[in-house]
Amino acid sequence: MPDKNFDYDLFVIGGGSGGVRAARLAALTGAKVAVAEEYRMGGTCVIRGCVPKKFMVYASGYGKHISKAKGYGWTVGDVSYDHEVFSSAMHAEVDRLSGIYHRNLVNAGVEVFEERAEFVDATTLRLKTSGKKVTAAKILIAVGGHPWVPSPEELPGVEHTITSNEVFHLETLPKHLVIAGGGYIAVEFAHIFAGLGVKTCLVYRGDTVLRGFDEDVRVVVHEGLKEAGVRVITQTVFDKIEDTGEGDCNLRVHLRNGQHVDADVIMMAVGRRPNTSGLGCDAAGVALDKNGAVIVDEWSKTNAANIWAVGDVTDRVALTPVAIREGHAFAETEFYDKPWHFDHTDIPxxxxxxxxxxxxxxxxxxxxxxxxxxxxxxxxxxxxxxxxxxxxxxxxxxxxxxxxxxxxxxxxxxxxxxxxxxxxxxxxxxxxxxxxxxxxxxxxxxxxxxxxxxxxxxxxxxxxx
CATH class of the missing domain: 3.30.390.30 (FAD/NAD-linked reductase, C-terminal dimerisation domain)
Incomplete structure (x- = not known):
């Protein structure tokens, strides 16, 4: 039964995959549930992550498939790629998926606030745009993460760069793209743009990309980047970036090893951080680690008795299906009397x-x-x-x-x-x-x-x- 002492039985901060799953399941029990999302429903995966990125992978791959078709007897005429046509179709599908997330919540009886929510204390939240205060018996933090970029003091000229948030909104293809990083995001986008015919360079501080993966896999992928036409520069980092004002590739990346690379688009893919800045976790008494991640136990429970967290904000395993399973486990444990928690081992x-x-x-x-x-x-x-x-x-x-x-x-x-x-x-x-x-x-x-x-x-x- 709904708790009369609070406005809501559950308030979810964040409309990504994990938060939406938890909210919808909880609401289906008759609990009074609300979700606050300051940007767009669907979170990183749907809006600026795995979904649009996979569409870009498909778009990039078609060029390769067409070029190889001759070996199977296909004669292909003049072929060209129109980034505007593709981008329009991709964003239309993202809009459709975001709408589905929103409708599924409403249909389940969830109240949706399209604004930012911040903690006032452990049971009270302030909705930033309206200024409204609400209380909840249980609060779930599911605000995800964001691309990390160094400060202007750490990297002069960093204001000339983009991240994986902005890359989906490029109106035209770059002429020369330089990517900083060697993780999966950097590797994926290097392949995407190289496949679309963009001159692409990847700069990585290590010696082989995909740190943390099996060593044989790392070597194969590293060599595959080169085979795809990506220029890979290792064991160095960006030192500074300047706008030379010269020609199409007016951005010059100065590297720590003394080299430089010119580009018209520079992408930082050097890690992600939890979205807890300004959330008010200190006011709620929620403990964070040194990187700002919410510290939770195996049940996704924080040190505050009525507050949980799932997904990338916990910095456990930053994968959408993991966030969904964590949110599902939370909802069934707290609202269905079916206690279980997600096992983070052996995740494909x-x-x-x-x-x-x-x-x-x-x-x-x-x-x-x-x-x-x-x-x-x-x-x-x-x-x-x-x-x-x-x-x-x-x-x-x-x-x-x-x-x-x-x-x-x-x-x-x-x-x-x-x-x-x-x-x-x-x-x-x-x-x-x-x-x-x-x-x-x-x-x-x-x-x-x-x-x-x-x-x-x-x-x-x-x-x-």
Whole structure:
């Protein structure tokens, strides 16, 4: 029954995937629920993240597919890309999806405030535009994160850069794009723009992109960037940016190693931070870590008795499906009397590079740290599709197996449709699949995925002699 002592049984701050899932499920129990969203319903994923980015990946890939069609007998005439046409269609679909999020909330009985909410105290929120104050028995923080950029003191000229927030709104394609960063966002956009014919340069402070991924995957993706025509500069960072006022590529990036690169668009993809600045967490007594992330336990509960947090704002695993599962678990635990919490292990993940990455479970390095002995199976091959089209890209696959019980603890793929494959494999990994289970599974032939169940030879590292 609704709590008469408060305006709402649940107030959700943030209209992204995690917050919307929690609000809608809670409202379906008859609870009085509200959501405040200061920008647009749908959050990072729908508005300025995975959804529009995947559309850009598709757009970029078509050029490659068309160019390879000749090997299969197709004669293709003059081909051109119109960024304005694509961008218009992409944003129309984003608008449609955002509208669905809004309608689903309203249809479930959720009251929606299209303005920012900030804490006054642990049970009171102020709606910033209207100035209205509301109280809630339970409050869920689901405000997500934002791209981090250095200050002008740290990087002079940083005001000349864009982030992943603005990249979707470029009215025309850049002539020369420079990207700072080596994580999945930097890698994905480097491939996207290179595929659209943009001269692209990626600058990364490390030696190999995708830190935190399996080392073999990192090497394959790093080399794939170069094969895609991306200029990759490693082991240095931006020192300063200046507007030279000269020509189309008037922005000059001075690098710490003494080199410089000229561009007309510069993108910072050097990390993200939780959106807790100005939220009033201190007034509510909610503890944050050094990066501003809300500290929670396994139940997504903060140190404040009536406040929870899900999604990117907690800086646990910054993935939309994770936020959804966390929000779902919160709602069922608190409003359905079905207590459970999300298990953050063995989460299938994709990086939409070209070709893409699919990974689940442990890297080889982490497995060797956890277990006394590990078996490795891996293969790299040219897929059948590329035999006629001239594409030199190869597929990479790797199984990481705990030796004593033969449980498969990690699967890593780089190749076309790797993300689709890893979703299915993730189910098996979650169930505790073993290498003999893989071996007993009949192959689908001819397919790329069949290699997963036909790898029999253990990989033995070469010993320098």
């Amino acid at each position: 993940t994709a990086v939409f590079s070209q070709p893409e990455v699919g990974t689940v479970g442990l890297t080889e390095a982490l497995a060797r740290k956890q277990f006394s002995e590990v078996d490795i199976y891996k293969t790299r091959f040219r897929p059948m599709k590329n035999m006629l089209n001239g594409d030199t890209n190869r597929v990479f696959m790797k199984l990481v197996v705990k030796a004593d019980d033969q449980r498969v603890v990690g699967v890593h793929i780089v190749g076309e449709d790797a993300g689709e494959m890893i979703q299915a494999i993730g189910i098996a990994i979650k169930m505790g699949v073993t290498k003999p289970d893989f071996d007993r599974t009949c192959a689908v032939h001819p397919s790329v995925a069949e290699e997963l169940v036909t790898m029999r030879q253990k990989w033995v590292p070469e010993v320098a002699g």
